[in-house]
Structures are given as C-alpha cells and as structure tokens.
Amino acid sequence: MLVNRKLILAHFWLAFGVFGIALTLGAWQMFIRSPIGTWLSNPELYYRSLTAHGTVMGYVFPTLVAMGFGYAISESALQQRLVGVRWAWAGFWLIVAGSIMAVIPIALGRASVLYTFYPPLIGNVFYYLGVVLVVVGSWIWVALMSINLRVWRKANPGAAVPLAMFANVAGSYLWAWTAVGAALELLLQIIPVAAGLKATIDAGLARVFFSWTLHAIVYFWLMPTYIAYYTIVPRAIGGRVYSDSMARISFILFLVVAMPIGMHHTFADPQVGAGFKFIHSAFTALVALPTLLTVFTICASVEIAARLRGGRGMFGWIKTLPWDNPMMLALAFSFVMLGFGGAGGLINMSYQLDASIHNTQWITGHFHLIFGGAIVIMYFAIAYDLWPHLTGRELIDLRLIRTQLWLWFIGMIVTTFPWHWVGILGMPRRMAYFDFGDPAIAPQALSVTLSAIGGFILLTSGILFLVVLARGMRAPQADAGPYRFAVAVHQPVIVPVALNTHALWVALMIALTLTNYGYPILTLALTEGTSVPAVYVGAQ
Amino acid sequence: MSARDLFTFSNPHFTRGVGITAAILVVTAIVGFIVLPFAQPWVQFANVWDAICSAAGVPQRAASVAAPAQDKRLSEVVLTSSTLSRPSQEAIGRGATLAQRCAICHGPTGVSRADSPNLAGQYAAVIYKELHDFRSGARTNAVMSPFAVNLTDQEIADLSNYYAYLPRLPAYHPTPQLPKPNIVIFGAPMRGIAPCGSCHGSLDNKTGSPWLEGQSEAYMKAQLQAFASGERRNDISQQMRNIARAMTPQEIEQAAAYYASQPPDVVKAVD
Known part of the structure; x- marks a missing residue:
C-alpha cells in the first residue's frame, strides 16, 4: 500500500540527482590528481570540489535514500497510510534548503573545509547552518517513523512488528543519536567561531565529538542495504528469510555497538587516552558480529531459493540461482565488496595495524569500497525494485540494468584496489597534487592511473542508472501490484517483547555512549588552555 | 507488553x-x-x-624543566587571520603622519626606489609583525633597527594600518612578466619545499605571509640567502629557514626574478 508515492519519488529523485553531480566531481578529482591529468595550479579548486563531493555523498544522498525508503517501508510494511505527511514534506524542503545553503559557500570557495569540517579550519557560517538544516530535516523523519510505528501498535496490540519496519525504526534511532555528536560540535564549537562570536576553538574536543558521529553514520548508511538484504532480496529471487529472529538480533546489535566505537578514527590523536582507544577498538571488533550473522542468514536464505529451484549438492545449488535477476546480481556484488571492505576495516580498527595505513589513501579506498560499493549498489537495487510501484510503470530494460550493476562493480574494484595499494606504499590522503615525475613516487603512477580509469567507469555506470530511472518514468503503464516484503521460513507470530521494541537497546546504546565517551569529553571540555586560534578559509 | x-x-x-x-x-x-x-x-x-x-588520559602537568637558554631573541608576535582586520580612519591618519620618516627608503607613496620593500597595500599583519620583530631584536638591520626600537605598540599598529590602506601601485623597475617557475607553483615535494605560491600569493595566501609581486629582486634574493644562512631568524618554527636551506641557488634566483616581474595588482585576484 504505497499512497504517498510523490513524497517517496521526490526523496529518491533528489537523492540520485545530487548523487549524479557529486559522482561527476569525484571522477574529476580522481582524474586531476592522477598522472593523466594536468596539474590544476590551484589546489583550492580541488578542495572546493572535495568538500562538495563529501558533503553530498556523506550527508545529503544517503539520508534522502534512507528517508524515502523509510516512508515506503512504513506504508507498505505496516499497511497504513503515512501519518504526518505534511511534516514529511517539511523535512524534505528543509533538506532542499539546507543543501542549497551549504552549496553556495562551497561553490564560492568560502567553505573548503571538507565534509569532516577539520577545525581549526573555519569556513563560512552558512555552510554549517546548511548542514544543520539537513540534519534537522532528517530528524523529522526519525520522529515520523517512531510515531507511525506507535500508531500501528495501538491498532495492532501485541502483534509482531514487521521486520522491515523494526529495522527501519532501529536505523532511524541510530541516526538520531549518532547525529548528536556532530550537532554538538557544530552548535557549541564551530558555529560560534564561524559567526564571529569567538576566535579560538578546541580542535581536539571537536574531533572527539565528530568521531561520535563519524563511525555510526556509516551504519546509518548501511541500514537500507541490510534491510534490502533481509526483506527484498529473498522475495525477489523466490526464496525465504532463513530466520526472522536472527535478522532482528542483527539490527539490535547494530543499534547497541555501532555507537561507542568512533574513537578508532582518533588513534593518532594525542588528546584521547590509550585506555579509551582500546575499549573503542574492542567494541569495533564486536560490530563485525551482526555483519557475520547477516552474511550467514542471507546465504542460507539464498540457498533456500536455489533448492526451491531444484539446486542440488553441497555447492551445486549456486548454479541454479537466478543470475539474470538484477537483485541477485546486486546482492552478489555487494557481498564481495563487503567482504573485502570488511577485511580492510578489521585492519583499520586494530591499533597497531592502523599505524601503517592511518591517513593514507588506504582509508579513502576503504570507505569508497564499503560505502560506494557494498552499500550504494544496494541503493540502486532498492530503487529498481521500488520504481515500478512508485511510477506505476514497468522497468523493461533488464539488460541495461545488469550492465549498470556490472559496471558499478567493476568500476569500484578498479578504483579502490589500487587505491588501497598506494596507501600501503605510504601515499597520504587529502592531497591535491602529486609529482609523479619524481623517482620516489613514479612507481605509483600506474596504480593511480588505474584508479582514475575506475572513476570514469563508475561515472558511466552512474549515468546509466539515471537513464534507466528516467526511462522508467516514461515506460508504458503497468500495475505492479502491492509492494511486498520477504517472508520468513517461520513467520513470527509472537515475538518476545525485547525483539519487538527498541527501548532496551536504545537505553544500552546511550549507556555505552556515556561510558565510552563521557570521561574523554568532560576532561577535554573542562581542561583550560586547549583552544587554538581559528584559521578562516579564504582569509589573508 | x-x-x-x-x-x-x-x-x-x-x-x-x-x-x-x-x-x-x-x-x-x-x-x-x-x-x-x-x-x-x-x-x-x-x-x-x-x-x-x-x-x-587525565591531563598531567609536565615536569618543570627549565627551557634551554636562548642566546638569540626569537619572534614573540602572535598573529591570527583577524589581526588588525578592521582599522579605523583615525588609525590610518596617525599612521600617515608617522610614515613620513619611512618615506626616505620606502618611498612617499609606499613604493621604493632603493631596493627596500614596497609597503603600499602590503597586508597589515605582515608590517605589524616585522616592526615588532625589529623592535625586539628578533630581526636586525643596521638601518631599520634604530627606527623601530622607539616605536610604541600603538604606533606599530597605526603604521601597519596606514600602509595596508594605500593602493597597490606598479613597481618602479618594470620588467617583462616571467612565466611561473616550478618552485613557485609546485615547490619541490621531495625536498619538503611547499610551493612559494601556496603562502605568498599566486595560489593562496596564509596569515603573516607578505605578497611579493613587484618587490625588489635584490631584496628578495638577499632575504632568502639570509634565511638559508640563518642570519635572519624571525620566522616562527623556522618555516622559511627550512625552505630556503633546501632551495638551490638557481631556485632562489628564479623565485626572486619571477615575483619581481609581476605587477602588484594581480595580488587582488587571489585576495
């Protein structure tokens, strides 16, 4: 039951539109930094582009996808019209306004601070206010998801919450709490300086606040992907979810342990004690658990589909899978990239191993492989799956869709594998220019060139994606029927209260944040003489 | 439930x-x-x-170790990007009166005919820092030091504001504009030299770095050599000494000749 199709389509179109622009900027950055491009002569232009790319890809694009998908889940999983449609539109327009407000100073070169803000670097105040508006807009969505679930519970007392909605609301709560870190950094520290009320800033404290947001935000980006793994893929390939409880436990684990781990981003920072770094490192290891559970459950669900199609033998069933189904293809690609990206992540979270790749191109390679690869390819799959239900028209060109997914997969591997490699060789990240004519780094020229070619493959794939969606808006009309989610082998009838509500897990998430972040933040905030003069972008 | x-x-x-x-x-x-x-x-x-x-990570006081004795004075000026950023008309007027005594070397319009720096339109923070350093002895010069030693803080701020207020005029010795040499635009990454242009204009400007377009070639060359030999040492954390020491004599000449050949009005393009 998808009633508010316009609302959902608006979110998706805005998301994929800005994604297309940011993708083009990304490909240009790869090119200009590589030996095949000519040096720009003005690094500021590079950082301007990098700020726009990061801000769109990190804040605007995944948030809009999660919101649009969240509204779709709320209506179709709960079989109930969305409550608070006007508020939903208000949230959408806040994001539009925030994005425009943030992009103007970036384009003028007044906010080339990168999306991670990097105080004491300070840009134009409207950039930060724009980001705040985007976050406030998304918080409206968080509230609406919670309210819609509450309304449904009242109408269906004691019933098991559909898995898709349970996971969707878990994701929204995770986002609400994880965004608090960056919000505190912006409101208490950066915006007062950017507005000229203060001239110094505690950069160490700001970095700790940002680490609060920076790691769990990744799991917020991941949520739509995992929801698609569990609730779309098995249905699309004709299988069943192997275990509904396992799925709920995975999402619960994300809620609890995705938050108190962000300090593994500050391993090289002197202002954080080594004991806290160790605790965060250990909890980061725990976050691999829900992913491993998911890989197991989804492989089992896929095997069910294969066996139902007549698959036999220990591995022989793999052949009988519907490999021409875009959803199957996207899932396989996503898992391969998740595997490599996850392995790289285990290196990043280990204190000693991190020392060899910290702040190198390895890190950029890592998060592009996980986010741009494993996560975004499932965003494509979600859009393809939902599109006929949103437009009332059929997506006919399956071959084009498969080509697009293949190109994205190949492009991402070609881009990120050499990227990891040059990181191991010691190439630093956030550099606008490398002199590959110098014998010391000349051997890296080939890897960087390959990466840049991968960037253009990705751009081609991104354009194809937009073409498929645009053509889908003009295809002949066809009724796609009601939107359904995957059914479990044992559909839940009665679910224990702990697996049907979020309160306990949200409480644990907040408690762990206090234990793992409370002391470092308090000491940094109360220690005097830790602030440094702000460095204003574009000021003499 | x-x-x-x-x-x-x-x-x-x-x-x-x-x-x-x-x-x-x-x-x-x-x-x-x-x-x-x-x-x-x-x-x-x-x-x-x-x-x-x-x-x-409980903050602990470092054991009180006496700082090593300095036989030479170091710069004590603290600059931020907002130092002297909003001068009053009165300050500029007082600076204009005080600047009479500077005109013999730096020119009545702030443009020198004597291989001294052109000061017209130079950033206020730059003049402010150099005058403070001359006064404290962190930078010494047989001609400048006696002028600076008796200036008050107020006079230094006024002079800086006045010169920053003057329009940037073409230099006295015009030469054909030279192309950008590598050292200015790329630096020498493997020797740890950032491009000159990343702080001094052409690419970007950083607080405390003067713009150099149209300055005297002989003066810039002499300063780079003084930084390289350690004779001049008022650069904080040795930022210029480290660069100048790693530059070849040829690069020093190229950089000086390039900046001297540029008209000062191009500075505005990157402000």
Missing part, C-alpha cells in the same frame, strides 16, 4: 543483554586501563591508580 515487563530482571533478554554488555565493558576496561599499561616495560607507574589515570 509494557516497559515494566521489559526492564525487569525476570525478563531473560534484559538480564542477558545488560549482563553481556556490562561484562564486555568491564573486561575491556580492565585490559585497557590496567593490563596493557603494565604490559609496557618502558613505562613506569607508581601504582594501579597511576596506570588507570594515564590510560584514561
């Missing part, structure tokens, strides 16, 4: 969820705050509490 059923020890999910989480937290805390600190044989702790404080 109420919160009361959920948050109770008779609910196994609650007991296990909270228990396992707390157990993991306690174990990791013991390892992180006690086991690992003592596993470092090169660090000595007085007791367990000392180790815990160290691992938690």
